[in-house]
Amino acid sequence: MESEESKISVWVCREEKLVFGLSKRTTCADVVKVLLEDQNSQHGLSTASCSQSYCIVEKWRGFERILPNKTKISRLWFAWGEEQRNVKFVLVKSEASLANHGARSAEARVVLSKHSPCGTKGTGRFPIGGIPPEKQRRVVRKAFRKLEKINNKRVQRDASSAEKMETLVHLVISQDHTIRQQIERITELDADIERCEAKVHVDRIKRHGVNYVQDTYLVDAAAASSREGDKVCSAETLAKFEEYVRQCDEVVRLQEELWEQDALIDIYTGQMQEELNHRWMQRRTEELWSKDTPPLPSSEADTASENELLLEEERIRTQLDASLYIGLRLNTDLEAIRSDLDLTQEICVAREKEMKDLLEKVNTLGIEEGSGSEERCSHGTDDKMGMMSTLERKSEWVEQARGLSKAHSVNDDDSDTGLSSLHSQDSDSHPVCESLV
Structure with missing residues (x-):
């Protein structure tokens, strides 16, 4: 993040140049001065008189705007947020970008691009030279504050998803490393198994002959069939x-x-x-007792016989x-x-x-x-x-x-x-x- 915050891309004569070492206090005038020094050092010219005649133009989706010399360019760049890929800074001469040559110290213009689909040859530019410089600065600061609020909301909204994605990326990398280690271990084990099988096969050939596999299967099949028959018969008999x-x-x-x-x-x-x-x-x-007793009269004897x-x-x-x-x-x-x-x-x-x-x-x-x-x-x-x-x-x-x-x-x-x-x-x-x- 520090490397991205300390550099910015500016187009000079259809050539992209990167300006490093930016800070929060770096202005557009400082960037223009550095670019002119680099350009003149290549051609051997002096930059004392020509730095005031150049400015930086901001282009976004077919629209252009001249940035004042006192604009904090790093703050402006980060205020764009996700639209940075559609923003381009171009170094041009003031005479080529302005219709009049009035004061431009606190001036910011929205200029239609020549390559814009909605721009025409007869369309004029809209200078805001009638607005005081102090009011222009307040308008620019207000726009920067709004852009910063929007950017902060987007950053807060995307922070949690970014952390989740980072966690998932680390997890995937860790699992990939583990899987690679396991694959290597499996390959080693397969090689060891093949070596052991080859050794056992050679030993069995030396001990039992070449056709030992066929003989073993035949003997095992016969024994298994006999055992199954015995088991079935013995189970039924039991x-x-x-x-x-x-x-x-x-x-x-x-x-x-x-x-x-x-x-x-x-x-x-x-x-x-x-x-x-x-x-x-x-x-x-x-009976013995009745024999010992005297006999009863006839009437009593009849009654006794009937009872008997x-x-x-x-x-x-x-x-x-x-x-x-x-x-x-x-x-x-x-x-x-x-x-x-x-x-x-x-x-x-x-x-x-x-x-x-x-x-x-x-x-x-x-x-x-x-x-x-x-x-x-x-x-x-x-x-x-x-x-x-x-x-x-x-x-x-x-x-x-x-x-x-x-x-x-x-x-x-x-x-x-x-x-x-x-x-x-x-x-x-x-x-x-x-x-x-």
Whole structure:
């Protein structure tokens, strides 16, 4: 900014000259004097008498204006602001630029340019020689102040945007530098990788031969295909085995439930036997006591026999109701257990058939594999042996379940027979309480 503030461009005889060392107090007269000294030093003339006959003309967009000698040219130049590119200062003679030769000390004129599109040959210039010099200076100062205010507003408005643009420029430059460094680093890494790959390739050629890549791909493809087949087969087989084990666990659970039901039946039978024995002992005691007592009269004997018959009838009815209730309970439990057992047996038969099919498939796959997979064949044999043992255990469980069902039915028959025998034994005994069950 200091270099721009200390120089100005002035055209002399169609030649642009730069005047350096300007300050706030530099006037147009000082600039004219410096330019004439430079021009006369080239031609060897003196500048004592000719400096007063030259002036500086300001040209802007086709308009011209003669600047007074006391005008601060640096202040005028910065007052133009953004229009500086359209402003030009030209050094001319006073006689060539003025129509009259009056006083020009504080004079400022707006002269139409000869190159202006709106200027004509008949257009006259407008001298303002009638205005006092003091008023002319005030007008010029007022114009300068207005231009300075406009320029300050523009500078304030553009300051923030200029700072933002400067920040963005610095950011872009920094990112460009970082990207260049990263590109160089990537190039170096690529070169290192290529060198390592070339070295590894040469070592593998020496170790495995020229066609080691093709051989590796073929071996890997065969191994991968075999592994995938084994994985699929083993996954399906494992799922079937898990389902089979679950079914076997279900069979075991049903067997345990059967055992619990048998235990409950035994408990109920024992309780009923104890109750009947207790009632029988009571009746025997009453019979012995009745034998020891003297016989009653005939009327009292008839009444006693009728009461005894009624009690016997009530006793038999109570025993029948209790036996019917117990029989219905046992029959219901037995039917439920039989239905569960039949369903479990059907499921086990279906699973057994499915496992046999799987064993046949595994045997077929083992035969097709050939001699190249002995380890997998041995492993498959172990799996088949394990499956056979599982099937044998399953068959044992099924047989146990069937035997339990038969034993249960026999026990039911025995229990019913025992109840009937108890009933037959107690047919001649005394009546029992109705709260037998």
